[in-house]
Amino acid sequence: MTRYALFALFAVLAVLAPFQIYPILLMTILCFVVFASSFNLLLGYAGLLCFGHAMFFGTAAYLSGWMLKHTALSIELCFILAALAMAALGWLVGLISARRGGIQFAMITLAISQFVYFLLLRAPFTGGEDGLQRIPRSALFGVFDVSSNVALYFVVLVFSVLAIALFYRIVHSPFGEVLRAIRDNEDRVESLGFQPERFKILALTLSAGLAGLAGAMKAAVFQIATLHDLSFHVSGTIIFMTLLGGLGTMTGPMVGAALIVLLNDELAQFGEWALIIQGTVFLAVILFFRKGVVGEIKARFWKPAKS
Amino acid sequence: MSTPTDYALEARGLTKSFGGFHAVKDVNLKVRRGAIHALIGPNGAGKTTCFNLLTKTLTPTSGQVLLDGQDITGLRSAQVARLGLVRSFQISATFPHLTCLENIRVALQSSQGTAFRFWRSLGSIKALNEPARALLAQVGLAGQEDTLATELSYGKKRALEIATTLALDPKVMLLDEPTAGMGHEDIAPITDLIRAVSAGRTILIVEHNLSVVSSLCERITVLQHGEVLTEGTYDEVSNDPEVITAYMGGVDDE
Structure with a gap:
């Protein structure tokens, strides 16, 4: 019952929020919440550390930006097509990397993401160092004008809720159960007659699709897509968000994403000092909150109630 | 002469070399259907390597593995599992x-x-x-x-692992040191459990604990230096002078 009350509260807050808080900030949080969840699906539920996750985010930003700018496609189609394209890229990356685990997987994904980075730097449609600028916010279904921040917020909100629902479903599905088993003991899963790499490929496909949706939305929110979106910096940020919030919890990385976006927003006024403060926070988390914010809260307050 | 399918699991001339070292050399092993068969030997005899070859975790340098007379040498462990040969692990694999x-x-x-x-x-x-x-x-x-x-406690993890293996309803179960690292009080229940689940199945077991072997297994194969030293019932094997030397004198060789 409290769960439904909590959902209802969230729904009310989500609807009222853009009238109180700057919508761009809210949309940034939503994009990164989806992105962090996609990363969590891999690291938290399949045990796969993807070091180049920004390639799906950044490439999708370019794709959706290009479609919004140069085609007549409506905004939701641009988002969906970019996400599907990234799912395909994720599948391809999976074919190459899924046989490996641990640090090898991390290094292969990093290498592929660097390759994609330079490919897009050279590609004719990305605008090189300038990136894609002045991306328009095409009408929803080709009819409804969503060029205002508040209108776009609701589009992004609906897509984000659907993405998180899909993430929740994947984790709590027959597939998710086998995936978690692979995370715990891959050899054992194989000895039970499964081929683990197939599950890892599907996990990477789904995760890349979700990350792609996040990137596609981001391009419409900021109306710009640049190489920064697929840089290693973004890949690193998403790892930080996940660890800060709490690996292996569903909500942890979402909370971590929101906290980092808010922190960056607050710290922007301090210029260079922002990075130093961020580093200090990261250190503090590693030293004192090893399970992450949500992980620690869960461990301290929820366990006695369970037993 | 018996037909090959009297044996649920068979190894023919199984050899595994790491560089120039033969961890397992020309091992012939026949596990009769419905039997509990033990693979024993002093430390370093190649038991685990042999086990890993049978379960396809390792690929043999030469030789064949047959399941119900069907050659499974080229198959992957997941495929072998689907054919009814399922292994357990030395460290509890939950x-x-x-x-x-x-x-x-x-x-x-x-x-x-x-x-x-x-x-x-x-x-x-x-x-x-x-x-x-x-x-x-x-x-x-x-x-x-x-x-x-x-x-779960150590013993219960073992039980959970056995239940997980049983979920596949395997024809042949391969158990790698099921009582390894176990306290005295856990050994008897696991032994009873293995006996209980052996009904209608074939079990090959690698085991250090000879009292477990003597109470469970009809047939015992002794390995030494990667080769089969002898095979027989517990009484035959335990009175074999070569086996006694292998166990007692093994300290000097290794």
Whole structure:
């Protein structure tokens, strides 16, 4: 019952929020919440550390930006097509990397993401160092004008809720159960007659699709897509968000994403000092909150109630 | 002469070399259907290597492995599992952060074709909960459905692992030192459990504990330096002077 009350509260807050808080900030949080969840699906539920996750985010930003700018496609189609394209890229990356685990997987994904980075730097449609600028916010279904921040917020909100629902479903599905088993003991899963790499490929496909949706939305929110979106910096940020919030919890990385976006927003006024403060926070988390914010809260307050 | 299919599992001239070193050399092994067969030998005799060859975890340098007379040498361990040959591991191979019920359900999904359904809820495989509970009860874990595997005692982890293996209803079970690292009080229940689940199955067991071997196994193969030293019943083997030398004198050789 409290769960439904909590959902209802969230729904009310989500609807009222853009009238109180700057919508761009809210949309940034939503994009990164989806992105962090996609990363969590891999690291938290399949045990796969993807070091180049920004390639799906950044490439999708370019794709959706290009479609919004140069085609007549409506905004939701641009988002969906970019996400599907990234799912395909994720599948391809999976074919190459899924046989490996641990640090090898991390290094292969990093290498592929660097390759994609330079490919897009050279590609004719990305605008090189300038990136894609002045991306328009095409009408929803080709009819409804969503060029205002508040209108776009609701589009992004609906897509984000659907993405998180899909993430929740994947984790709590027959597939998710086998995936978690692979995370715990891959050899054992194989000895039970499964081929683990197939599950890892599907996990990477789904995760890349979700990350792609996040990137596609981001391009419409900021109306710009640049190489920064697929840089290693973004890949690193998403790892930080996940660890800060709490690996292996569903909500942890979402909370971590929101906290980092808010922190960056607050710290922007301090210029260079922002990075130093961020580093200090990261250190503090590693030293004192090893399970992450949500992980620690869960461990301290929820366990006695369970037993 | 008996037909080859009297034997559930057979190794022919199995050899595994690492560089110039023969970890396992020309091992011939026949495990009769329905038997509990032990593979013993002093430390470094090649038992685990041999075991890994039989379960396809390692690929043999030469030789063949046959399951029910069918050559499975070229198959992967997942394929072998689907043919009914399932192994356990020396270190308890549970899924620590899954509940006991989930541990079993993963194995049950192996024959269901549900495992890729990422769009369905767990409710869609509710039908597996009943058999999973029954398997847990069979190994003495009734009531522990929602306990995380990591929270179980060592002996109970073993029991959970055996239940997980049973979920595949294997024709042949390969158990790698099922009582390794176990306290005295845990050994008897596991021995009883292995005897209970052996009905209608073939079991090959690698074991250090000779009292477990003597109480469980009809047939024993002794390995030394990667080769078969002798094979027979417990009484035959334990009175063999070569075996006694291998065990007693093994300290000097190694």
